Amino acid sequence: MSAAASTPAYRRLSVEERRAQLLDAALSLFAHRAPEEVSLDDVAEAAGVSRPLVYRYFPGGKQQLYEAALRSAAEELRHCFDEPHDGPLLPRLARALDRYLAFVDEHDAGFTALLQGGSVVETSRTTAIVDGVRRAAAEHILSHLGVREPGPRLRMTVRMWITAVEAASLIWLDEDKQPPVGELRDWLVEQFTAVMAVTAGRDPQTAALVEQVLSARDG
Amino acid sequence: MSAAASTPAYRRLSVEERRAQLLDAALSLFAHRAPEEVSLDDVAEAAGVSRPLVYRYFPGGKQQLYEAALRSAAEELRHCFDEPHDGPLLPRLARALDRYLAFVDEHDAGFTALLQGGSVVETSRTTAIVDGVRRAAAEHILSHLGVREPGPRLRMTVRMWITAVEAASLIWLDEDKQPPVGELRDWLVEQFTAVMAVTAGRDPQTAALVEQVLSARDG
Structure with a gap:
């Protein structure tokens, strides 16, 4: 799914797809770093989206994203x-x-x-x-x-x-x-x-x- | 050591004894409740001392006391x-x-x-x-x-x-x-x-x- 990082502007994702994409990005970051070393900025960057978009999907911030990824x-x-x-x-x-x-x-x-x-x-x-x-x-x-x-x-x-x-x-x-x-x-x-x-x-x-x-x- | 609760005023403990007494009280509380359910007030009460005294020995508060007890x-x-x-x-x-x-x-x-x-x-x-x-x-x-x-x-x-x-x-x-x-x-x-x-x-x-x-x- 890392290909998404280079093509964020070219596809409109459904809510479910976007959510899955963010979870996927978060999971692969958590796969290589401890949760406390992953920021929402990192997730936004890995998914090729803006930080506010991550917050729109996970208004509870990092804790919510971590739990969803878990x-x-x-x-x-x-x-x-x-x-x-x-x-x-x-x-x-x-x-x-x-x-x-x-x-x-x-x-x-x-x-x-x-x-x-x-x-x-x-x-x-x-x-x-x-x-x-x-x-x-x-x-x-x-x-x-x-x-x-x-x-x-x-x-x-x-x-x-x-x-x-x-x-x-x-x-x-x-x-x-x-x-x-x-x-x-x-x-x-x-x-x-x-x-x-x-x-x-x-x-x-x-x-x-x-x-x-x-x-x-x-x- | 629970006898200490009834006789707090009758003995002056050395710093080391007092510290051990507080740790002992904390340990026996943690032994029956999860750490998040134990307050510094509980520890003070169990040891028969004042809350400020607990803070004097463990200025870092509950986290420090928990780590010391651990x-x-x-x-x-x-x-x-x-x-x-x-x-x-x-x-x-x-x-x-x-x-x-x-x-x-x-x-x-x-x-x-x-x-x-x-x-x-x-x-x-x-x-x-x-x-x-x-x-x-x-x-x-x-x-x-x-x-x-x-x-x-x-x-x-x-x-x-x-x-x-x-x-x-x-x-x-x-x-x-x-x-x-x-x-x-x-x-x-x-x-x-x-x-x-x-x-x-x-x-x-x-x-x-x-x-x-x-x-x-x-x-």
Whole structure:
């Protein structure tokens, strides 16, 4: 969408298109700089529009724009979890991870800023947006496992693994994207089966899942 | 220290004692309420002193007091990791976890507020304090493992496990401290060996550790 910067005068955008264009410009700025280092002037410049126009769309200023961009990123992240309920479970998990890691790779520093909090525009509202994505990820996994009423041990295991994946993503970005993304993905899948197996030793519900679903990977 | 509230007039405290008393009062308030719900008046009342006195010690007001309380909590957390380099590794890990989980148990909502960020007084400085504790935890584990130069896979594994422990603590508080703390501790130790074993399949350094150190637990 950066082509828009050179052709702002040649196209009239609809309200929705303009809004999407501004969010897109904001997201790509947040992708490379922490939110507190991005000004509305930067967004206006990146989108090839005037500062007042940005304010017309986001009268709440930077905080509103940041939240809208975060919501749009969260939406994109949720799409990573859209995986048909077909075939063996672990390849499904691997495909979702591929999409998720591609998102991390693309958004880079913006992903870090998004998750790490501590930015000047961080509020409980933005935290809630990020937490919503985590919850959605957990629900997706449980639905793929075919579990309607997960017990506390299973729930905790899934949420711990999701947090560990998040931590791995941040460290991966920090370490110049090493190991290669395919290896990271396989490693994360292996960790999932390993922690599920540990919980299976303490929880009959998880034990049944490990038996039925996870062991079907070669079937 | 809540006894201090009823006897403020009867003791002259030294500067250091007074400071410690105020931090203690602040910490116990933050332990049960989010920082944004604690006022300097609350701290003054809990410590049995006047608001101006709180300001004399913390002229930066709530932000300064919050950071000082956070630093004091971080210091306390670091002490949890002080474990002699004697005996088999896994019991050492279990003992450090016992102390850490006792801290989580005691500080409760304050621990959640401390880690989750998103509070109105959250800044990159407070995030750095919490990150410092995480780094210290990772260094302790690597030193107990006897590793001077951890490769990226081993480092990532240890940091992921620490993040997963953090997530488990938050969920545990959220779920009325279920499962019982002893079970949670054993489960976390089992997860540590499980993820180390997974990484061992991909990383010779970790494989050697699993062979030498972790398998020595029955020796």
